[in-house]
Amino acid sequence: MTDEYMRYANQKKNQKLFELEDLYQNQFDTYAPVFQKHFQSVCETIRSMQKNEQLGELSYLEYTLLYTNLIHAEHTAQVRAYDNRWYFDPHQRIIGSFDLSPFFFKYKELWADLMSCRKRFAGAVTAQETLAYLLSCAASFFQYITAAFRFSILPCIKAEPFLSLRRADAFEINVGEYMAFTEAIYKENRMRSSQKTLDWFALRLEFAYAYESFCGLDLTNADLSEIDLRYADLSHAALEGTDFQDALLYGTRFCHANLRNADFRYSQLYEADFTGADLTNANFRAAEGYRGVPDHTDWFIPGYRSICFKNADLSRADFTRTKIRDADFTGATMNGTILERRTAAHFALSDSQRRAVQIIDRS
Amino acid sequence: MDYFLLKQSGTVSIPKAPPEKASDPMEPSVRTIGQVGILDKFDYIAREHLVSDRLKHLLALYLPCQVWRPCVFIDPPRKDLRTFWFLPALSYLPKQVETASNGMPAAVWVEEQDFAKRAPGILHVRSPKGTVYYLVHLCVAESILRRGICGLELERLSSELSHPVVQL
Numbered sequence: 224m225t226d227e228y229m230r231y232a233n234q235k236k237n238q239k240l241f242e243l244e245d246l247y248q249n250q251f252d253t254y255a256p257v258f259q260k261h262f263q264s265v266c267e268t269i270r271s272m273q274k275n276e277q278l279g280e281l282s283y284l285e286y287t288l289l290y291t292n293l294i295h296a297e298h299t300a301q302v303r304a305y306d307n308r309w310y311f312d313p314h315q316r317i318i319g320s321f322d323l324s325p326f327f328f329k330y331k332e333l334w335a336d337l338m339s340c341r342k343r344f345a346g347a348v349t350a351q352e353t354l355a356y357l358l359s360c361a362a363s364f365f366q367y368i369t370a371a372f373r374f375s376i377l378p379c380i381k382a383e384p385f386l387s388l389r390r391a392d393a394f395e396i397n398v399g400e401y402m403a404f405t406e407a408i409y410k411e412n413r414m415r416s417s418q419k420t421l422d423w424f425a426l427r428l429e430f431a432y433a434y435e436s437f438c439g440l441d442l443t444n445a446d447l448s449e450i451d452l453r454y455a456d457l458s459h460a461a462l463e464g465t466d467f468q469d470a471l472l473y474g475t476r477f478c479h480a481n482l483r484n485a486d487f488r489y490s491q492l493y494e495a496d497f498t499g500a501d502l503t504n505a506n507f508r509a510a511e512g513y514r515g516v517p518d519h520t521d522w523f524i525p526g527y528r529s530i531c532f533k534n535a536d537l538s539r540a541d542f543t544r545t546k547i548r549d550a551d552f553t554g555a556t557m558n559g560t561i562l563e564r565r566t567a568a569h570f571a572l573s574d575s576q577r578r579a580v581q582i583i584d585r586s
Numbered sequence: 587m588d589y590f591l592l593k594q595s596g597t598v599s600i601p602k603a604p605p606e607k608a609s610d611p612m613e614p615s616v617r618t619i620g621q622v623g624i625l626d627k628f629d630y631i632a633r634e635h636l637v638s639d640r641l642k643h644l645l646a647l648y649l650p651c652q653v654w655r656p657c658v659f660i661d662p663p664r665k666d667l668r669t670f671w672f673l674p675a676l677s678y679l680p681k682q683v684e685t686a687s688n689g690m691p692a693a694v695w696v697e698e699q700d701f702a703k704r705a706p707g708i709l710h711v712r713s714p715k716g717t718v719y720y721l722v723h724l725c726v727a728e729s730i731l732r733r734g735i736c737g738l739e740l741e742r743l744s745s746e747l748s749h750p751v752v753q754l
Contacts, residue, residue, distance in 0.1 A: 290731035291590065291724065291740055310725065313587075313701040317745075351627060355734030362732075402725040403732065 224352045228344050232337055232353075236360050239329040240522040246329075247367050248515065248526055254326065255375035261321050262376050265302050266384040268318050273389050278316060282307040282391040285405065286321055286372065286398045288365045290358055298323040298331070300368065300398075307391055310402050323368060330364040333357070362400065363522070369398040370525045373408040373454075373474070380409055410436040410456065417441040424450060433471075473527075492547065493527040497535045505540045507547060514549035542570075543583065552576060587701070588724035589694045589709065593739040594632040598624060600659070603634075614656040615672075622661035625668045629730075629737035635720065636670040641735050648707035648726055649674070673720055676710035680721075684744075689713040693744040694721055 246254075265284070272278035283305040292299055299320040305312045324331070334357050341348045376396070379385055392413040399405025417440045424432065424447060433453040441461040448468040458478040462485055470490045479499040487505060492512035516526035530550040538558040548569045560580045562570060567582055601617045619625070629638040636657055637645060646654065652674045660667045678700075686692040691711055700706060709721040722730070727740045 289724075289728065291727050291742065294731060294736075294740075308702055311702045313696075313698040349627070351736045354736045358731055358736070359734050400732065401728045403728065 224356070225344060225347045228341070228348045231340065232356055235333055235336055236363070237522050239333045240363055241516075243326075243329040243364065243367055244516060244522065244526050247371065248528075251371065251374070251528070254371055257325065258372055258375040259379050261319075262372075262379050263384065265318050266379070266388060269304060269388055270384045272316070272318075278304060279306060280389045280391050281305075282394055283309050284318075284394075284396045286368070286396075287401045287405075288323075288361065288368075288399065289401060290361065293358060293361055294354070296334075298327045300365075307393075323365075326368055326371070327364060330361065333360065362404070365399075366525050369406050369408065370528075372398050373406075374528060376409065407434040407454070410434060411438075412436045415440060421445055492530050494530060496531045498531055498533045500532075500535045502532075502535050502540050503538045505537070507540060507542045507545050509544050509546065511546040512550070513547070542566075543585070587694060587696055587745060589721045589743045590724070590727045590740040591691055591743060592630055592632075592720040592722055593741055594628065594630050595737055595739045596627060598628055598631060600625075600631060600633065600636075612653065612655050614658050616658045616660060619659045619661060620663075622659050622664065622666045622668050625659060625670070627737050629735050631670065635673040635718065637673055638735075638737065639669045639671070640733070641730065641738070642671040644729055644733060644735065645673075645708060645726070649676070652676075673710075676708065678704070678706050678709065680706070680709050680711065683711050685713055689715050689717060691719050691721060691743060 269278060269281065269284075273281075281304055283303075285303045285305070286300045287303055288300050292301075299322055301320050302318040304316045304318050306314070337353050337357060338350070341350065341353050390411065392411075394411045395407045396409040397405040397407050412435065415437065420437055420440055421442060424442075424445065427450065430451065432455055433451055434455060436456045437460055438456050439459045440457075442457075442465055443461050444464040445462075446466050447470055448466045449470060450467070451471045452475050453471050454474040456476045457480055458476050460477075460480045462477070462480050462482045464484045464486075465482070466486045467490050468486055468488045470487075472487075472490050472495050473493045474495060475492075476496045477500045478496055480497075481501050482497070482505055483501055483503045485502065485505045487510045488508045490510045492507075492510050495512065512527070512530045514527055514529045516522065517524070530547060532550055532552050532555045534554040536556045537552075537560045538556055539560065540557075541561045543561055543563045545563075545566065550570065552570065552572055555576065557572065557576045557579045562580050562582050564582050564584050567580075572580065601619055603615050603617065625638075629641045630636070634657070642654060646652070654674060655672045657670045657672060658667055659670065680694050681697045681700075682695040683691050684693040690713065694709065694711070696706055696709075707723045707726045711719050711721060713719065721743065722740070730738070730740070
């Protein structure tokens with residue numbers, strides 16, 4: 224492959240990914256029902272298979288991107304169900320397939336473009352080399368499927384038919400590649416206790432806690448400073464007075480958690496979800512999180528979604544010196560929430576919220 | 587079960603093996619070929635079950651105990667060479683292989699216990715006529731393509747046997 228073609232291909236890939244980013248950020252609500260509807264139908268199928276004893280207790284459910292399909296221009300993700308042996312489950316069942324084409328059309332455009340423009344390079348670039356390059360790009364586009372799944376299935380996991388599935392004590396839903404890079408978008412672990420979890424956290428292991436589920440645990444007044452809880456689920460947890468200073472909280476779910484007096488100073492809160500949480504007196508000084516891609520010239524990950532404070536209680540929470548932008552405060556209670564005059568414009572608040580907050584000048 | 591038949595993509599003519607010393611079967615097979623660059627398009631050459639160097643490195647991860655014999659194609663005028671490797675004969679035999687009317691594998695079944703414990707990624711099967719075929723599991727097929735190794739074809743076998751094996 225020539226350098227010139229490689230430069231052209233990389234530039235096209237970058238362009239198509241940014242176009243997809245734009246769709247993801249601005250039309251997510253249009254696409255979310257597609258994911259939800261498919262997930263519901265998969266759950267229906269599993270429930271019926273379990274009822275007929277064709278499928279046992281479920282430990283892993285996976286939406287898998289298959290390169291063996293991609294080379295035949297089949298843009299589908301396979302849905303597979305596994306027992307606790309995961310990939311070594313000899314009975315791993317294909318439950319269905321998810322049509323990626325509505326979300327992969329930017330990838331298809333890239334495919335068509337690179338295959339056709341190759342001719343301009345007068346035989347210097349073979350179809351095989353172009354195919355290899357295109358296959359190497361697929362995972363980047365698929366990351367948007369992962370991200371969209373993560374955020375769109377949340378209502379489905381609180382409802383039927385998902386709730387009546389026979390699931391193992393440790394259960395997870397993954398999206399990714401077969402026996403390779405996958406990301407957990409939802410986890411359950413009914414074997415965890417609060418004390419054991421605190422002891423485990425005290426070890427401050429690298430990467431161990433990310434993507435894990437700690438739902439409903441009592442971690443009141445715990446020292447979780449500098450911990451990596453990226454995409455972990457702490458929904459309904461008791462976290463009053465908990466110290467999250469300098470913690471990595473990208474995509475962490477705190478839905479309906481008790482976070483009164485919690486300390487989030489200097490934490491990274493990109494796309495964290497505080498829906499319905501009690502954040503009275505919480506401290507967000509110098510915490511950071513905005514929407515979009517971290518680098519606007521070269522794409523390297525899907526852009527972050529807004530931090531969500533929907534219906535949270537942010538009474539007297541402190542947002543001075545914060546680097547939080549583009550957050551969603553819909554329905555949040557903001558009695559006496561402390562904002563700085565300099566950064567108040569970064570907060571999209573309703574009229575009543577604006578009246579309720581306390582705006583101060585930086586001391 | 588998710589297995590794929592390894593097939594050659596396109597056609598290529600390679601020189602036959604020179605007479606070899608019976609005493610040393612692991613010696614590299616060295617062959618002279620004009621325009622060695624034509625081999626770059628191939629990651630699998632079916633006639634002698636040769637795999638490219640990059641594919642060998644991947645397959646070796648699934649066959650850590652195998653000894654591989656190289657086959658080196660040299661192009662003396664251009665002072666160029668390409669190394670291929672003979673796919674080794676594998677001792678593991680799947681529980682059942684169904685063949686199509688042309689003698690090629692159509693479906694394969696690996697013993698459940700074997701799958702759960704050994705997860706055989708590469709299978710070496712022989713048709714009733716004696717022709718050897720290599721089958722790779724989905725995880726290997728995916729690994730191959732994910733790494734951009736595209737100089738071969740992977741034909742999906744049926745996941746269901748027409749006469750399923752009864753597990754006792």
